[in-house]
Amino acid sequence: MGTMQLESVPEPKYLHLKTVLSEALDQDFAVGEILPNERELAARFGVARATLRQALEQLELEGRLQRRRGVGTTVAPPRVGVDVGGAQHSWPGESVDGWEPVDAAEEAVLSPALLKLLGTAPGEMVLAVRRSRVENGQVLAAELLYVPASSVPGLSAIDAPAGPARARAVMRELQKLVLDGQDRSVELGSARPEDAKELDRLPGAPVLLVTTRYFTVAGTAAVSVATYRADTCRLTFGDSGDVQITHDARVAS
Amino acid sequence: MGTMQLESVPEPKYLHLKTVLSEALDQDFAVGEILPNERELAARFGVARATLRQALEQLELEGRLQRRRGVGTTVAPPRVGVDVGGAQHSWPGESVDGWEPVDAAEEAVLSPALLKLLGTAPGEMVLAVRRSRVENGQVLAAELLYVPASSVPGLSAIDAPAGPARARAVMRELQKLVLDGQDRSVELGSARPEDAKELDRLPGAPVLLVTTRYFTVAGTAAVSVATYRADTCRLTFGDSGDVQITHDARVAS
DNA sequence: AAGTGGTCTAGACCACGTA
DNA sequence: ACGTGGTCTAGACCACTTA
Numbered sequence: 001m002g003t004m005q006l007e008s009v010p011e012p013k014y015l016h017l018k019t020v021l022s023e024a025l026d027q028d029f030a031v032g033e034i035l036p037n038e039r040e041l042a043a044r045f046g047v048a049r050a051t052l053r054q055a056l057e058q059l060e061l062e063g064r065l066q067r068r069r070g071v072g073t074t075v076a077p078p079r080v081g082v083d084v085g086g087a088q089h090s091w092p093g094e095s096v097d098g099w100e101p102v103d104a105a106e107e108a109v110l111s112p113a114l115l116k117l118l119g120t121a122p123g124e125m126v127l128a129v130r131r132s133r134v135e136n137g138q139v140l141a142a143e144l145l146y147v148p149a150s151s152v153p154g155l156s157a158i159d160a161p162a163g164p165a166r167a168r169a170v171m172r173e174l175q176k177l178v179l180d181g182q183d184r185s186v187e188l189g190s191a192r193p194e195d196a197k198e199l200d201r202l203p204g205a206p207v208l209l210v211t212t213r214y215f216t217v218a219g220t221a222a223v224s225v226a227t228y229r230a231d232t233c234r235l236t237f238g239d240s241g242d243v244q245i246t247h248d249a250r251v252a253s
Numbered sequence: 254m255g256t257m258q259l260e261s262v263p264e265p266k267y268l269h270l271k272t273v274l275s276e277a278l279d280q281d282f283a284v285g286e287i288l289p290n291e292r293e294l295a296a297r298f299g300v301a302r303a304t305l306r307q308a309l310e311q312l313e314l315e316g317r318l319q320r321r322r323g324v325g326t327t328v329a330p331p332r333v334g335v336d337v338g339g340a341q342h343s344w345p346g347e348s349v350d351g352w353e354p355v356d357a358a359e360e361a362v363l364s365p366a367l368l369k370l371l372g373t374a375p376g377e378m379v380l381a382v383r384r385s386r387v388e389n390g391q392v393l394a395a396e397l398l399y400v401p402a403s404s405v406p407g408l409s410a411i412d413a414p415a416g417p418a419r420a421r422a423v424m425r426e427l428q429k430l431v432l433d434g435q436d437r438s439v440e441l442g443s444a445r446p447e448d449a450k451e452l453d454r455l456p457g458a459p460v461l462l463v464t465t466r467y468f469t470v471a472g473t474a475a476v477s478v479a480t481y482r483a484d485t486c487r488l489t490f491g492d493s494g495d496v497q498i499t500h501d502a503r504v505a506s
Numbered sequence: 507a508a509g510t511g512g513t514c515t516a517g518a519c520c521a522c523g524t525a
Numbered sequence: 526a527c528g529t530g531g532t533c534t535a536g537a538c539c540a541c542t543t544a
Contacts, residue, residue, distance in 0.1 A: 010520095012532060015446075015456055037510060048534045053511090058443050058457050069511045070542030079440060184490040186439050187332060188459060188483040190311050193268075202512080203268055204311050206441060206459070230441040237490065238436030263539095265513060290529060301515045306530090322530045323523035455531080 013047055014054035020045075021055055025064055025075055035065075035073040061206060063231050069202075079234040082133075082140055084184070084210055084226075091175050091214070092224075099143070101167030102130040107146065117213060118148055119220045125149040129167050132198060133226070140233055141210075142198045143226040147174060151221040174222065180215045186235065187211075195227045206230040266300055267307035273298075274308055278317055278328055288318075288326040314459060316484050322455075332487040335386075335393055337437070337463055337479075344428050344467070345477075352396070354420030355383040360399065370466060371401055372473045378402040382420050385451060386479070393486055394463075395451045396479040400427060404474045427475065433468045439488065440464075448480045459483040 035041065042052040056073065059065045066076040085092060092099055107128035115122055126148050133141040147170065149155050154173045160166040186208055193203040208228040214221045228235065288294065295305040309326065312318045319329040338345060345352055360381035368375055379401050386394040400423065402408050407426045413419040439461055446456040461481040467474045481488065 012456075014532075018457075039510090048536090050535090051533060054532085056511095061441060061443055061459065063440070067511065068542085069540065070509080072510060072542095081438065185334065185487050186461070186490075187316070187487040188314060188441065188461065190314055203265075204271075206314065208439070208441065234438050234440040236436070236438040238434075267513075292529095301517090303516090304514060307513085309530095320530065321523080322521065323528080325529060 014051050014058075017045060017047065017052065017055040018058055021059060022064065025059075029075045031075050031077045033075050035075070037072060060231060066231070076232070080135065080140065080232055081236045082135075082228065082233050084235045084237060091171070091179065098133050098135045098140070100132045100134055101164045101171060102132055103163055104129040104167040104170045105162065110146070114146065114223065114225075117211070117220070117223050118146060120148045120150070127155065127170060129170050131167065133228075138232070139199055139229075141226050141228040142195045143224055145222055145224045147222045148220075151216070151218070152177070177216050177221055179221070180217050182212055182214050184210060184212045188230070189227070191227060199227070199229050201229065201231075208233065208235060210235065267304050267311075270298060270300065270305065270308040271311055274312060275317065278312075282328045284328050284330045286328050288328070290325060313484055319484070329485070333388065333393065333485055334489045335388075335481065335486050336491055337488045338490070344424070344432065351386050351388050351393070353385045353387055354417045354424060355385055356416055357382045357420040357423045358415065363399070367399065367476065367478075370464070370473070370476045371399060373401045373403070380405075380408065380423060382423050384420065386481075391485070392452055392482075394479050394481040395448045396477055398475055398477045400475045401473075404469070404471070405430070430469050430474055432474070433470050435465055435467050437463060437465045441483070442480070444480060452480070452482050454482060454484075461486065461488060463488065 029035070036044070038049055038052055038056070042049040045052065056065060056067065060067055060076075063076055063079045065073055067073045083097065104127060107126050110118075110122070110126060118126065120126060126146050129145040129147065131143045131145065132139050133143065147155070152170075152173045154176070155170070158166065158169045158173065160169040189207050189209040191199060191201055191203060191205045191207045195207070196203040196205055199205070199207070208230050210224075210226040210228060212224040212226070214224070282288070289297070291302055291305055291309070295302040298305065309318060309320065313320055313329075316329055316332045318326055320326045336350065357380055360379050363371075363375070363379060371379065373379060379399055382396075382398040382400065384396045384398065385392050386396065400408070405423075405426050407429070408423070411419065411422045411426065413422040442460050442462040444452060444454055444456060444458045444460045448460070449456040449458055452458070452460070461483050463477075463479040463481060465477045465479070467477070
């Protein structure tokens with residue numbers, strides 16, 4: 001074979017480990033199955049635990065593994081396709097899609113970026129409605145829906161007690177508005193401790209931040225910031241929720 | 254002050270470090286400014302370098318920092334808002350939006366998931382068009398556009414030499430088709446070494462995978478898998494047509 | 507109490523960009 | 526040649542779940 005170039009740039013161990021594990025997951029493991037613990041895996045592959053963890057972290061990021069402290073590492077099911085709505089000009093939760101009201105309260109401090117999105121002056125009253133998106137008993141997303149008091153006339157009349165009831169009342173008022181349109185953006189973020197708890201993840205876990213602006217003819221009526229678990233969710237736009245698109249949709253060159 | 258509960262569950266060091274750094278970034282640093290190197294920062298905060306890196310990693314994930322081997326760590330500009338199209342029924346690249354053809358070639362091996370998306374039988378010829386999305390001299394995304402030969406009649410007549418010319422020729426044929434619709438999904442992934450190189454990132458870097466299916470009345474005409482840099486990109490969906498979010502929409506609670 | 511993953515340390519060496 | 530971030534090691538202890 002002569003001087004076959006092995007690798008001018010040797011692949012890092014954790015990357016090689018990742019592909020080895022990935023293939024093993026496809027061949028030798030079923031969904032939900034528990035992997036050997038990290039110390040044993042590290043020993044079996046002859047690497048330090050930290051190196052093994054680097055591989056596991058990426059596999060978890062890609063939704064192939066699920067790790068829970070005190071329990072173990074399991075093979076994750078394919079990602080859930082979560083519809084985040086196409087061009088439907090409607091408030092989410094009008095149809096049955098898993099949004100559960102949690103609470104509603106006046107929000108005192110708003111980030112400058114959010115104020116700009118809302119188009120409100122600092123100091124103007126803004127209501128924050130908390131909702132959770134639940135599917136199959138799993139919390140997929142936590143949402144904060146910011147509603148300037150000025151955009152909903154009937155808001156001051158609400159006297160429901162704190163908790164889901166009040167959130168529902170605000171949503172009812174909101175849904176009376178005729179929507180003119182919406183725009184959305186998606187970006188990567190890390191879960192704040194608050195959201196992390198609700199999503200059953202550790203703080204800093206990767207999340208998909210979906211920011212939606214709702215318009216009426218009068219202008220911005222509300223802004224929603226939804227925090228989706230990045231490990232388990234695939235956001236879908238349109239009507240192809242049934243089709244599976246997983247990591248291996250890409251050609252393994 | 255009595256018995257003020259400090260923290261029943263003490264915050265991990267790297268999280269505290271992250272918030273401290275985050276505040277420092279807002280107050281004491283300008284976009285593009287170079288931070289002290291990791292060894293010095295770690296010493297300054299009295300932690301091990303690995304712990305400091307854990308904090309830096311999350312800040313980079315959130316698009317606040319940019320780290321380059323051999324260079325240093327700099328303060329990142331706000332994320333770019335990248336339009337990935339609303340419900341417009343058009344091929345991307347028809348208007349001027351930064352897509353640059355790279356190459357086109359027959360793709361031999363296709364993953365089962367991709368075959369299912371395309372709706373083609375294994376063995377059927379599928380062309381793969383490579384494109385890059387470039388903005389301000391920066392590669393934001395790498396795309397693979399899979400086109401079954403059956404969906405484009407004029408495909409076999411193409412005899413352009415390999416490279417951008419051939420890719421352009423395929424795109425021209427494709428754009429003759431009348432689109433009936435499309436659906437899209439977004440999920441988190443990690444960059445394959447191949448894409449990583451094109452995106453000027455390390456392998457495994459977090460990316461946003463945008464999978465789009467293009468329909469004609471005859472069925473699925475093509476499937477695009479676009480790999481966006483998650484650190485620098487905020488994907489926008491302009492459902493309301495005219496409106497563009499041009500500023501930083503990040504919500505830092 | 508035992509076992510799991512999560513955090514943290516204090517080193518070492520490597521790959522890369524720049525001067 | 527030097528300084529940077531990236532990889533890797535071999536430990537230790539902690540937080541959490543389950544039995």
